[in-house]
Amino acid sequence: MTNMKSETVKFGVDRLTIEDVVAVANGASAAMNDSLEYRAKIDRGVAFLERLLKEEGVIYGVTTGYGDSCTVAIPPNLVDELPLHLTRFHGCGLGDNLSHVQARAVLATRLCSLSQGVSGVSHDLLNQIVTLINHDIAPRIPQEGSVGASGDLTPLSYLAAALIGEREVIYQGQIRPTAEVFAELNIDPITLKPKEGLALMNGTSVMTALACLAYKRAEYLAQLATRITAMVSVAMQGNDFHFDEALFAVKPHPGQQQIAAWLRADLQAARPPRNSDRLQDRYSLRCAPHVIGVLQDSLPWLRQMIENELNSANDNPIIDGDNERVLHGGHFYGGHIAMAMDTLKTAVANIADLLDRQMAQLMDYKFNNGLPFNLTGAEGERKPINHGFKAVQIGISAWTAEALKHTMPASVFSRSTECHNQDKVSMGTIASRDCLRVLELTEQVTAASLLAATQALEIRLRRNELNDQHLSLALKTMHECVLSEFRFIEEDRPLEQDLRQFMMRIQQQHWDLY
Secondary structure (H helix, E strand, C coil): CCCCCCCEEEECCCCCCHHHHHHHHCCCEEEECCCHHHHHHHHHHHHHHHHHHHCCCCCCCCCECCHHHHHCECCHHHHHHHHHHHHHHCCCCEEEECCHHHHHHHHHHHHHHHCCCCCCCCHHHHHHHHHHHHCCEEECCEEECCCCCCCCHHHHHHHHHHHCCCCEEEECCEEEEHHHHHHHHCCCCCCCCCCHHHHHHCCCHHHHHHHHHHHHHHHHHHHHHHHHHHHHHHHCCCCHHHHCHHHHHCCCCHHHHHHHHHHHHHCCCCCCCCCCCCCCCCHHHHCHHHHHHHHHHHHHHHHHHHHHHHCCCCCCCEEECCCCEEECCCCCCCHHHHHHHHHHHHHHHHHHHHHHHHHHHHHCCCCCCCCCHHHCCCCHHHHHHCCCCHHHHHHHHHHHHHHHHCCCCHHHCCCCECCCCECCCCCHHHHHHHHHHHHHHHHHHHHHHHHHHHHHHHHHHHCCCCCHHHCCHHHHHHHHHHHCCCCCCCCCCCCHHHHHHHHHHHHCCCCCCC
16 A cells, blocks of 8 residues: 555545545544635634523533433533543443554544534644644544444543543554653643533544445455456466456446456466366356455445545534534434445455355365365475465365354444433444454455465466466466565465465555556
8 A cells, every 4th residue: 555644634625535534544644724714614613602601502412411411401610521521431442442543544534524614613623633643643542332323432532532631542653641642742732612522522433434444445355356366267277258248248237347357357368278178167266256246336335425424524413603503413323334334344254255265166176177185385205294275274264254254234233222312323333343353354365365376376387287378467467476475385384474474465455456
């Protein structure tokens, strides 16, 4: 993936894209819209709220308690303390922490939502988030504790706490007290205004941040699974006419047609000799465009759902400073992200299952058209004691099974909570976390499959059953790239470090594919 650190993403101007969030997550800097018109819009919302407070207007979460406590009036002399209490009592997250990259993505998504200018927050708050991004300070955010409505309250409380100098942040690879890092960098903590604690926490920004990261990983996996399928087809002496353009013209799913087109391009080379009389390949090769194509066809509408959520004001209440209205609603509900992530994880798990089936064929001498069992590269008397990819294929099966297990939709597990005020919730953050786990498992399957496909092609080349004329430039380049970091397996050796290395390459989106 391209280094993003020299890029600057501007907030409060145009709609942001998934790529903008990923850029900030990977090190891009942030800047606010500094036009007079935009600054005036922010100021109008803040001024309207301040005037309402002086008039003792009833505003949820500002002059009342939170959630089911919305009927509890807050004495005017305690209104300023309320947001601080909100950040503190939600400091109960558990589980692993979000990574530094993931936490930066959360900063970007929350800043994008608040930059819509209808949350009643001040320039000081917006600029404090920019300061964290540009100093590469990420709040320490535990992953667990959100039901996805009223937004990501508990995880976002860790972002709010960081802005006011409390709890911990991730800085230069270490978890450190926020106050200590602020003192070191001469950053002043801000004081939250009455609506600002709620504005920071009552939204979908954690699930949306993770969704943006998941989307880009899935997009790349669709391409890499296609490239591996082409490699396996050549190694298995498969039938490239299964991907014929006229064939796919009669089933007009554009994503599926794209996968078939990529396969045709990868297989544009002299046809190697075959020792198989099978007219039709097994489904994991023949139907690869139909499997990968489901993911490819899902990407456009998944992007629409994720980017609409990203560019929404998703807290409550909405502060319409232009028309001087307080609009109470439920925009914190993460149903769209929940549906998107439940869908995406299922499509991705199917990629793992497809590659698992391809690998089962590739390593089984009964089905692989003359390749050695388990793709061992050993010859002669040493062949019986060498086992090649035997254990790796077991691992592929295990990782695939676990990925498939995680496809149970999270969004159907709504739980009534918070005195039955939050009686229907989205579980969007759990869906996003599930999706990331499915992606990780599928990337493990993909790394192993890439190495196995490379080993299979190399065996054919060493046996002179293939030559350079039988490999398109794309396949030849991919084969050489893998072998530049992966030593052909002649004698058994532990492969964990090889697998981890290629997992990292996949997550870096190291190879330009299509």
